[in-house]
Amino acid sequence: MGFWDLKAALEWQIACGVDEAIQDTPIDRTALEPAAKPTGKPAAAPEAVAEVDAVAIARHAASEADTLDALKATMEAYDLCDLKRGARQLVFADGQPGARVMIIGEAPGRDEDLQGKPFVGRAGQLLDLMFSHIGLSRETPDKQRALYITNVLPWRPPQNRDPLPDEMAMMLPFLARHVELIDPDVIVAMGNHACQALLGKRGITRLRGTWNEAFGKPVLPMFHPAYLLRTSAAKREAWADLLALKSRLTDK
Numbered sequence: 001m002g003f004w005d006l007k008a009a010l011e012w013q014i015a016c017g018v019d020e021a022i023q024d025t026p027i028d029r030t031a032l033e034p035a036a037k038p039t040g041k042p043a044a045a046p047e048a049v050a051e052v053d054a055v056a057i058a059r060h061a062a063s064e065a066d067t068l069d070a071l072k073a074t075m076e077a078y079d080l081c082d083l084k085r086g087a088r089q090l091v092f093a094d095g096q097p098g099a100r101v102m103i104i105g106e107a108p109g110r111d112e113d114l115q116g117k118p119f120v121g122r123a124g125q126l127l128d129l130m131f132s133h134i135g136l137s138r139e140t141p142d143k144q145r146a147l148y149i150t151n152v153l154p155w156r157p158p159q160n161r162d163p164l165p166d167e168m169a170m171m172l173p174f175l176a177r178h179v180e181l182i183d184p185d186v187i188v189a190m191g192n193h194a195c196q197a198l199l200g201k202r203g204i205t206r207l208r209g210t211w212n213e214a215f216g217k218p219v220l221p222m223f224h225p226a227y228l229l230r231t232s233a234a235k236r237e238a239w240a241d242l243l244a245l246k247s248r249l250t251d252k
Contacts, residue, residue: 004088007086008086008158008159011086011158012158012159052080054080054081054166054169054170055169055170055172055173057078057080058078058080058170058171058172058173058174059173061074061077061078061173061174062074062173062174062176062177063173063177065177065181067181068093068097068178068181068182071174071177071178071181072090072092074174075090075092075154075174076090078174080170081153081155081167081170081171082167083153083155083156083157083158083167084155086155086156086158087108087113087155087156088113088114088156089113089116090116090154090155091108091112091113091116091117091118091151091154091155091156092116092150092154093117093118093148093149093150093178094117094118094119094120094138094148094149094150095138095146095147095148095149096138096140096141096142096143096146096147096148097148097181097182098143098146098148098182098183099143099146099147099148099182099184100143100144100146100184100185100186100249100252101131101136101146101147101148101184101185101186101187101188101245101249102147102148102149102150102179102182102184102186102187102188102217103119103127103147103148103149103150103187103188103190104149104150104151104152104175104187104188104189104190104194104197104198105118105119105149105150105151105152105190105191105194105224106151106152106153106162106163106190106191106192106193106194106197106224107151107152107153107155107156107157107163107193108151108153108154108155108156109121109123109156109160110156110160111124112124112151112156113155113156118149118150118151119149119225122226122229123224123225123226123229124225126225126228126229127149127190127225130225130238130242131147131242133239133242134242134243134245134246135246148182148184150175150178151194152168152171152172152175152193152194152197152198153167153168153171154171154174162193163193163197168193168196168197172197175197176215179215179217180215184217185217185218185249185252186217186218186219186220186245186248186249187214187215187217187218187219187220188219188220188221188222188245189212189214189219189220189221189222190222190223190224190225191204191222191223191224191226191227192204192224194221194224195207195221198212198214198215198219199212199214199219199221204221204222204223204224204227207221208221208222208223208237208241209221209222209237209240209241209244211244211248218248220241220244220245220248222238222241222242223237223238223241
């Protein structure tokens, strides 16, 4: 096992309640002296610690960012999301700023965490292939044919688990500001978790192919490429959605 696998395994044990490592020699717990009974007045209860409003702090920080570089720096400095502690790096975005189409996925995976870019694994390769068939690319400098790609969460969840509601909630202000700075014509929400974050809805099979709205922009939900790799039969619907996107862009 590598360092990050061992670290994830240790974090899982801590989450399960493990609070002590196995030692070389056993400890006879029955031989330990019982704790002394309290005497005198009971100690005063500690003062309650004010709860931190992570979403409000994120909203304020995001509003201060007036460029993409500033937004990235602000997100890197944000320490209230525990995902940051287990990830190698922040995965901000890829593609052409000012692109007409902004793709939003759920969170980085292993390959994205290694390279620092969204959608670079097998799912990313399929995404690039899919959009190339309607003339769109993350590589082109032509903003009319360019893609801009990011995720709801900028850090990889441990073991690629699903994003938690509180994690998405605290990162949503950064995503909203990201959309404002890019100002795309349309947004593509890739998969259930992106739809949950943007639209407050789940059920990608029902949502896909139907235009919605988020952040003041038209949003087209689509199957996540990772799902299409597992479910080839769904590629027919994905192609229909790509054609709907192409038609929408042509009409503008």
